[in-house]
Each structure stands twice: as C-alpha cells, then as structure tokens.
Amino acid sequence: DADVTQTPRNRITKTGKRIMLECSQTKGHDRMYWYRQDPGLGLRLIYYSFDVKDINKGEISDGYSVSRQAQAKFSLSLESAIPNQTALYFCATSDSRVGNQPQHFGDGTRLSIL
Amino acid sequence: KNEVEQSPQNLTAQEGEFITINCSYSVGISALHWLQQHPGGGIVSLFMLSSGKKKHGRLIATINIQEKHSSLHITASHPRDSAVYICAVNGGSQGNLIFGKGTKLSVKP
Secondary structure (H helix, E strand, O other): OOOEEEEOOEEEEOOOOOEEEEEEEOOOOOEEEEEEEOOOOOOEEEEEEEEOOEEEEOOOOOOOEEEEEEOOEEEEEEOOOOHHHOEEEEEEEEOHHHOOOOOEEOOOEEEEEO | OOOEEEEOOEEEEEOOOOEEEEEEEOOOOOOEEEEEEOOOOOEEEEEEEOOEEEEEOOEEEEEEOOOOEEEEEEOOOOHHHOEEEEEEEEOOOOOOEEEOOOEEEEEEO
16 A cells, blocks of 8 residues: 555546545654645645644645644645646655655646636 | 756657656755655655666666755666656754656656
8 A cells, every 4th residue: 555645536526516635644643744736846845734733824825725634644625716726646654753854645636627 | 046956847758768867956855755746646755865877777867966956867677667756854943855847758668
C-alpha cells in the first residue's frame, strides 16, 4: 500500500459544486501539505499543516480550505468550484523531527471543473 | 523573476547519452531537492543535498552554494529515464519548498 494515499484519483465536476480531496498517510509524519500543479507552472503550495492544531495558508489559498482531522489525515475542500481550479493536486508529507527531509508525495488527484 | 529557474525546459536525448539538467536559485536555502515525475503523475524524491555531491546509480546531483546552482546528471541514459525532473529548494518562510517549473526529458531508443 502507498504511504501517502489520495482519494479520489480523478474527479470531474461542475462549476459551483463543493468538492473534497482526501489525503491519508501511514508514515507517521507530522507535516502535511497540499499543492496544485498546472501545465507550465511549478508546484504551488495551497495550505500546509505542521501538526493537528497548526494550519497555515500557502501561496494560493484563496478558494480553498483544509481540515487536519488527525495526524494522518489532511483534506482539501473547494467550497464552490470554478473552472480555473482545474489542475493536478498533490498531497505531501514530511517529518520535522530530523531537520530538512524529503517530502513524500501522493499519486495526485486530477480535478476537472466544467 | 522566479526564485528557482531550471534549464532546459525540454530535452530530447538518444539512449546512452550523458544528460545534464541545471537549476539556479535566488534565495537563501537550507537544502535543495531533485524530484522525478513520471508520465503517470506520481512524484518521487531523488536527492536532497545541501553541499557537495550525491550519487545514486546512474544519477549524480551536485550543488554549489556560493554560485546558487545545482546540476542533475544522468549517465548512460535510458528510455525509462523519460520524465519531468523538478528542482526545489527549502527557502520559504517556514522552510517550505519552492519549486522550479521542471525539465521534461525524453530519451529515445
């Protein structure tokens, strides 16, 4: 099983719908991140969480919200989806206890908003 | 100006060729990462380095802190190396990653 699991893997929905993307991890990491990736652009940070009670906005948080339900779960919500939120979304985790560490990514969720 | 610049954006090589991908950054960093993204979309961490050089199989990553530059080399390239290679630095306000736009590598048999 994957260490960082994203659901769903693909989603097509309509403008105005509420959407939730879920991320769970079995790595025991304290830090979790949500990114979006658009063609021709680098990964951009939406929100990040350093533990269950610590949630922070990233570079492009407008139109998104998050919930850290447990150390292992971090969900991303689009309250009212719009077409320019069509993108590939990644969840990632890292362990802060040993200094700089690589981030571990989920397989991504491809979201299309019509 | 982007804080992390990669070159080239696209690279096509013949199997067996030696490949170099470059990354320059303009911020102070604590570490630099090289990531690989396969056509299926998944992202894997290849290297994390803060000085010198690291080697894993046919892949070599180097960093020059003074020049704010890193290179990723692939020796004896193979079609299975075809992927997008992404440079990222720990340089955000809380050490978050800042990503380059990626280099798309295609290795032809």
